[in-house]
Amino acid sequence: xxxxxxxxxxxxxxxxxxxxxxxxxxxxxxxxxxxxxxxxxxxxxxxxxxxxxxxxxxxxxxxxxxxxxxxxxxxxxxxxxxxxxxxxxxxxxxxxxxxxxxxxxxxxxxxxxxxxxxxxxxxxxxxxxxxxxxxxxxxxxxxxxxxxxxxxxxxxxxxxxxxxxxxxxxxxxxxxxxxxxxxxxxxxxxxxxxxxxxxxxxxxxxxxxxxxxxxxxxxxxxxxxxxxxxxxxxxxxxxxxxxxxxxxxxxxxxxxxxxxxxx
Amino acid sequence: xxxxxxxxxxxxxxxxxxxxxxxxxxxxxxxxxxxxxxxxxxxxxxxxxxxxxxxxxxxxxxxxxxxxxxxxxxxxxxxxxxxxxxxxxxxxxxxxxxxxxxxxxxxxxxxxxxxxxxxxxxxxxxxxxxxxxxxxxxxxxxxxxxxxxxxxxxxxxxxxxxxxxxxxxxxxxxxxxxxxxxxxxxxxxxxxxxxxxxxxxxxxxxxxxxxxxxxxxxxxxxxxxxxxxxxxxxxxxxxxxxxxxxxxxxxxxxxxxxxxxxxxxxxxxxxxxxxxxxxxxxxxxxxxxxxxxxxxxxxxxxxxxxxxxxxxxxxxxxxxxxxxxxxxxxxxxxxxxxxxxx
Numbered sequence: 297x298x299x300x301x302x303x304x305x306x307x308x309x310x311x312x313x314x315x316x317x318x319x320x321x322x323x324x325x326x327x328x329x330x331x332x333x334x335x336x337x338x339x340x341x342x343x344x345x346x347x348x349x350x351x352x353x354x355x356x357x358x359x360x361x362x363x364x365x366x367x368x369x370x371x372x373x374x375x376x377x378x379x380x381x382x383x384x385x386x387x388x389x390x391x392x393x394x395x396x397x398x399x400x401x402x403x404x405x406x407x408x409x410x411x412x413x414x415x416x417x418x419x420x421x422x423x424x425x426x427x428x429x430x431x432x433x434x435x436x437x438x439x440x441x442x443x444x445x446x447x448x449x450x451x452x453x454x455x456x457x458x459x460x461x462x463x464x465x466x467x468x469x470x471x472x473x474x475x476x477x478x479x480x481x482x483x484x485x486x487x488x489x490x491x492x493x494x495x496x497x498x499x500x501x502x503x504x505x506x507x508x509x510x511x512x513x514x515x516x517x518x519x520x521x522x523x524x525x526x527x528x529x530x531x532x533x534x535x536x537x538x539x540x541x542x543x544x545x546x547x548x549x550x551x552x553x554x555x556x557x558x559x
Numbered sequence: 560x561x562x563x564x565x566x567x568x569x570x571x572x573x574x575x576x577x578x579x580x581x582x583x584x585x586x587x588x589x590x591x592x593x594x595x596x597x598x599x600x601x602x603x604x605x606x607x608x609x610x611x612x613x614x615x616x617x618x619x620x621x622x623x624x625x626x627x628x629x630x631x632x633x634x635x636x637x638x639x640x641x642x643x644x645x646x647x648x649x650x651x652x653x654x655x656x657x658x659x660x661x662x663x664x665x666x667x668x669x670x671x672x673x674x675x676x677x678x679x680x681x682x683x684x685x686x687x688x689x690x691x692x693x694x695x696x697x698x699x700x701x702x703x704x705x706x707x708x709x710x711x712x713x714x715x716x717x718x719x720x721x722x723x724x725x726x727x728x729x730x731x732x733x734x735x736x737x738x739x740x741x742x743x744x745x746x747x748x749x750x751x752x753x754x755x756x757x758x759x760x761x762x763x764x765x766x767x768x769x770x771x772x773x774x775x776x777x778x779x780x781x782x783x784x785x786x787x788x789x790x791x792x793x794x795x796x797x798x799x800x801x802x803x804x805x806x807x808x809x810x811x812x813x814x815x816x817x818x819x820x821x822x823x824x825x826x827x828x829x830x831x832x833x834x835x836x837x838x839x840x841x842x843x844x845x846x847x848x849x850x851x852x853x854x855x856x857x858x859x860x861x862x863x864x865x866x867x868x869x870x871x872x873x874x875x876x877x878x879x880x881x882x883x884x885x886x887x888x889x890x891x892x893x894x895x896x897x898x899x900x901x
């Protein structure tokens with residue numbers, strides 16, 4: 297379980313959020329939505345212990361982050377960054393093995409057990425055929441899955457994913473969202489951000505609408521993601537419609553389409 | 560398919576590299592103004608391995624063990640040290656085109672040695688000054704890089720290294736203009752171009768501990784080192800104390816480089832090219848890259864020194880050769896080796 301209590305976050309000279317409260321329980325995927333500059337990334341970095349909080353506290357499984365070492369944190373909380381280029385052509389297997397860093401002795405090489413866990417993580421995401429391929433030679437969607445596999449190799453109880461669907465095509469977005477739903481169902485606490493509100497409808501149990509470092513509203517996506525709420529969040533008219541079986545989708549309502557309608 | 564062929568190739572290198580290195584060392588011991596016959600060399604090597612008297616003429620024994628062996632051993636150690644340090648810095652700075660002097664170790668060592676030469680100090684004092692100058696420069700760069708907040712810590716280090724290196728270079732230039740142009744200036748110029756001609760067995764013994772400590776540290780951290788080639792925040796999220804690990808690795812690499820430079824003078828290019836080529840051969844995993852870099856760097860400098868001793872009637876400064884051979888080779892890599900470049 298990951299919890300923020302009265303959290304003030306941001307940078308010393310430019311505070312971003314004040315009094316932020318958030319709980320991500322086990323078996324729960326929580327999606328953070330917000331416009332660019334809402335403070336999502338700074339919030340995530342603070343929750344991960346990478347950015348010191350300006351006030352308040354972050355609790356990981358009930359224990360305050362300052363009482364834990366970076367190594368302790370990494371055993372319970374994993375971070376999935378946006379898929380990026382690697383500087384060196386490490387094999388996919390080597391990259392996932394790096395997820396074992398917090399569980400391998402400081403001066404040790406990873407053991408056979410660690411390789412097995414890395415391999416299992418790759419298999420769980422159905423990308424074990426990539427093990428020997430250099431990370432620099434796979435597609436962006438595959439890289440994102442590799443980084444998720446690396447996070448799973450940490451054997452964490454909480455996952456924080458910063459825009460895991462950014463720069464992915466539709467099929468890969470669906471793949472990653474499916475993985476998020478699956479991981480939450482398997483018992484993990486998953487916190488992720490996205491620029492597409494539909495992703496919250498897809499796989500989040502709860503959604504947090506965040507603007508200027510503060511929570512506007514939060515709750516089940518179907519309840520809180522109304523046309524009015526999304527209008528207030530993004531400053532653009534959004535149509536939210538229900539399609540079959542109570543499933544909702546949304547899209548921005550552009551003025552030009554209305555002109556088209558009138559003719 | 561891909562992995563199988565890569566595996567087969569690295570298995571070949573795994574056995575080929577040490578054999579080639581030993582052959583190169585033996586060749587280096589044989590060739591020179593006083594050439595040693597292959598049969599004599601074989602006798603001498605066998606005698607040394609088994610610890611029995613070789614029965615060879617005294618001058619053959621003297622040339623091999625007193626004159627050439629310390630120099631070849633020094634070349635091996637210095638090349639290996641520069642290359643291992645280069646591999647470490649390239650990983651730390653996430654850049655395959657970084658050389659061991661990026662944090663000012665060479666500039667600091669140069670200033671130390673040049674000061675020693677300017678004040679006409681004995682050789683040992685010059686070496687100590689060079690060693691201390693190298694360590695001091697990097698300590699200064701590291702201190703400045705740590706004070707600067709609000710930047711990527713790695714970028715702060717590189718920029719601090721750039722600035723301190725330039726300032727130290729200016730001081731070296733100033734001393735060169737002040738130095739006596741007939742006695743001191745040639746000695747300074749010669750030192751700045753690197754040479755192994757004055758290396759004694761004592762020199763090798765005095766720098767070996769520093770090199771071995773540095774190398775042992777890198778070896779022990781050979782897997783964890785990989786994590787530092789990720790973004791700093793990513794590595795921290797994986798549970799790595801990047802600040803401590805980076806400091807330890809920089810200290811180890813600096814110790815090795817300063818020790819090397821203190822007895823050989825400035826030898827450029829090897830620390831950049833050898834690990835670069837090693838990475839193209841065995842991949843970026845530091846557990847394999849470190850031994851490959853050590854063998855390649857050591858072999859490289861033994862080979863270059865062999866050329867320096869034999870190619871012309873006078874000895875060619877090593878810095879001239881490493882740059883003269885390294886630069887075209889580098890351009891060749893630039894033009895052909897798209898794979899493994901990043």
